[in-house]
Structure formats: C-alpha cells, structure tokens
Amino acid sequence: MRRDIFQAIADPTRRSIIALIAIRAMTPNAIAANFDTTRQAISKHLRILTECELVRQEQQGREIFYSLEIERLKEIDIWIDQYRQLWEKRFNQLDHVLSTIKQQKNEE
Amino acid sequence: MRRDIFQAIADPTRRSIIALIAIRAMTPNAIAANFDTTRQAISKHLRILTECELVRQEQQGREIFYSLEIERLKEIDIWIDQYRQLWEKRFNQLDHVLSTIKQQKNEE
DNA sequence: TATAAACGCAACTATTCGGTTTCGCAAATA
DNA sequence: TATTTGCGAAACCGAATAGTTGCGTTTATA
Numbered sequence: 063m064r065r066d067i068f069q070a071i072a073d074p075t076r077r078s079i080i081a082l083i084a085i086r087a088m089t090p091n092a093i094a095a096n097f098d099t100t101r102q103a104i105s106k107h108l109r110i111l112t113e114c115e116l117v118r119q120e121q122q123g124r125e126i127f128y129s130l131e132i133e134r135l136k137e138i139d140i141w142i143d144q145y146r147q148l149w150e151k152r153f154n155q156l157d158h159v160l161s162t163i164k165q166q167k168n169e170e
Numbered sequence: 171m172r173r174d175i176f177q178a179i180a181d182p183t184r185r186s187i188i189a190l191i192a193i194r195a196m197t198p199n200a201i202a203a204n205f206d207t208t209r210q211a212i213s214k215h216l217r218i219l220t221e222c223e224l225v226r227q228e229q230q231g232r233e234i235f236y237s238l239e240i241e242r243l244k245e246i247d248i249w250i251d252q253y254r255q256l257w258e259k260r261f262n263q264l265d266h267v268l269s270t271i272k273q274q275k276n277e278e
Numbered sequence: 279t280a281t282a283a284a285c286g287c288a289a290c291t292a293t294t295c296g297g298t299t300t301c302g303c304a305a306a307t308a
Numbered sequence: 309t310a311t312t313t314g315c316g317a318a319a320c321c322g323a324a325t326a327g328t329t330g331c332g333t334t335t336a337t338a
Contacts, residue, residue, distance in 0.1 A: 072180035073326080077249075084256060091284065103327055105286065124284050124335040132257045139250050141185075146247060148192060149240045181296080199314065211297055213316065232305040232314050 065114040067137050075099075076107050080116070080130060087120065087129035173221040175245050183207070184215050188224070188238060195228065195235035 071077055079093055090108060094101040108128055111117040116134045120127045179185055187201055198216060202209040216236055219225040224242045228235045 066180070066182070068182075068185070069180045072174070072177045074174070074176075075326090077176070080253075084253065089284075090286090099326090100328070101285080102287090102329085106326075109286085126285065130253075132253055132260070135250060135253045136257070138246070139254060142243060142247050142250060145188075145192065145240055145243045149244070152240070183296085197314075198316090207296090208298065209315080210299085210317095214296075217316085234315070 065110065067114050067116060067134060068141075070111055070114045070116055071138065073107070075104075076111060079104070079107055079111065083117065083128055084130045084132070087127035089125045089127055093128070173218065175222050175224060175242060176249075178219055178222050178224055179246065181215070183212075184219060187212070187215055187219065191225065191236050192238045192240070195237035197233045197235055201236070 071080070075097065078096070082088060082093055082096060090101050090105050093108075094104040097104065108117060108119075112119060112128075114134070116131055117128050118131050120129070179188070183205065186205070190196060190201055190204060198209050198213050201216075202212040205212065216225060216227075220227060220236075222242070224239055225236050226239050228237070
C-alpha cells in the first residue's frame with residue numbers, strides 16, 4: 063500500500079485533522095468530537111497520516127496524543143514552488159507590459 | 171461527484187500531466203505518448219483536471235490542446251501558506267535560541 | 279477487584295477510482 | 309467518396325477507499 067503525502071492531504075477530513083492538531087496535540091477522541099463520524103474512522107485517518115509521517119504520536123498513560131509533523135508539509139511546498147515561479151514570472155511579464163504602456167503614455 | 175483540486179493533484183499521473191502541459195499546450199495523444207497507458211485513461215485524467223479548472227482546452231480542428239491554468243494552483247499555495255508561517259515561526263524561535271546561546275558564550 | 283474509559287485492530291460493506299475495451303462522431307486525407 | 313485519425317463517452321472490471329460494527333488490551337477509577 064503506497065502512502066503518499068499528496069494522497070494524505072487529498073481527503074478533506076484529513077486536512078481538517080491537520081488543521082486541528084497544528085495548534086496542539088490531541089487524542090483521537092478529542093479529534094473525533096469535531097466530526098460527525100466515529101472515533102475508529104478518525105483512527106484510520108490518523109494511521110494514514112502517521113504512515114506518511116505527517117503526524118507523530120506520543121503515548122501518555124492510556125491516551126495517545128497526535129501532533130503535526132509540520133516539516134513534512136515542505137514536500138508539498140517544494141512541489142508547488144516550481145509552479146509559483148511560473149506564475150510569478152507571468153505576473154512580472156504583465157507588470158513589465160503595464161509599465162511599458164505607462165512609460166509610452168508619459169512620453170506622449 | 172465532488173471535484174476538488176487536492177484530489178486532482180493526489181494522483182501521480184495527473185501531477186505528471188500537469189508538469190508536461192505547464193511548458194506548452196498538448197493534445198491527449200501527445201500526452202499519452204509519455205505514459206505506459208492508453209489515451210482514454212489520459213482523457214479521463216484530463217476530464218478530472220478540467221472539471222476542477224486546473225486545465226483549459228482549446229479545440230483546433232480535430233485536435234484538442236490542453237494547457238495548465240496555473241492560477242488555480244494558488245489555492246494549494248494558500249492552503250500551505252498557513253503552515254509555512256508555522257514552520258518559519260518555529261525556525262525563527264530556534265534561531266533565537268541559538269543566538270541567545272551564542273551571546274551567553276560571548277559573555278563568559 | 280470490578281468497572282469504565284481510551285485506544286488499535288480486524289472483518290465487513292458500499293462507493294470511488296484508475297484502468298481497459300468498445301463505440302460513435304467529426305475532421306483530415308487518399 | 310472512402311478511409312484514417314483524433315477525440316470523448318459509455319460499459320465494464322479489479323483494487324483501493326472511507327466508513328461501520330465488533331472485538332481485545334491496557335490504563336484509570338469507583
């Protein structure tokens with residue numbers, strides 16, 4: 063079963079879980095309280111997030127606290143960056159066009 | 171059928187298609203030539219990418235050229251940005267700790 | 279010590295997904 | 309005009325997915 067960070071963030075519930083535990087570590091029960099689903103379903107999502115190391119767990123008595131491994135999200139950032147360069151380049155070209163028009167206007 | 175940009179980029183083949191047509195518009199056949207799969211399968215991926223407006227098509231005779239709607243990727247960028255702020259904050263805190271240690275060292 | 283709480287795991291189910299094959303249509307070409 | 313080419317749509321299939329229910333285990337509590 064191939065786990066992929068892109069696949070991990072594809073599910074809206076998992077993105078919500080990420081948002082929740084980004085603030086502070088939470089237990090499965092506490093997380094599940096925010097959703098209209100069972101704790102077991104949340105546990106499954108947490109397992110997927112753990113498998114691709116987006117989440118780390120810390121046992122504390124009978125509770126397990128899950129927190130976000132934020133560094134892993136950089137992988138997404140690196141992917142998007144190549145396209146960010148493209149759209150910024152395009153924006154700069156437009157910017158150049160606009161300033162050229164402005165210049166021509168001033169020279170009239 | 172709920173189409174979502176996060177779901178669209180979850181598939182590795184679709185990410186490859188995005189990378190291909192980011193450079194220049196391409197036809198389904200030309201795209202499919204880069205993969206070990208049928209044109210029809212690529213067409214399905216293109217339909218999904220089109221449905222969430224990540225891709226636009228331009229008919230030219232009997233050919234259809236697909237190109238990337240790069241602005242749509244900003245949605246991913248906006249999502250990742252909130253976490254980027256978190257990890258940069260964390261990095262700055264670490265940076266602060268390091269410079270404090272350095273300072274204490276100098277004061278010895 | 280008996281009970282309750284917190285959790286992971288396994289079995290099961292309905293749905294979605296990625297792929298193929300087959301088809302029909304429109305445009306280019308022989 | 310007959311044939312080839314480029315394409316999307318539909319039917320179908322196996323695998324993966326997201327969810328449920330029902331366990332068993334460990335830890336806390338009455």
